[in-house]
Amino acid sequence: MSEVPAPNRSPKRGRLCSIENANRVATRVAEHIATDTAVVKTGNPLQPFRVVLASKATPGRTVSRVVTCNDDDPEVQ
Secondary structure (H helix, E strand, O other): OOOOOOOOOOHHHHHHOOHHHHHHHHHHHHHHHOOOEEEEEEEEOOEEEEEEEHHHOOHHHEEEEEOOOOOOOOOOO
């Protein structure tokens, strides 16, 4: 199966569709819902990446992952 070429896009759509933007959104979502998120490839040139809950991410399509840390109040020893 051959990869579909990316359509001609405006610079703004290019920024919105970038992996950098997907990672930024994944980080913000993870912080907001306090759970791990992942960025996955979609195969759709108009939306090449999607942010999902890490537990729902398909391993072969996962590009990156945001892992949350629940250490807001570290234990004093």
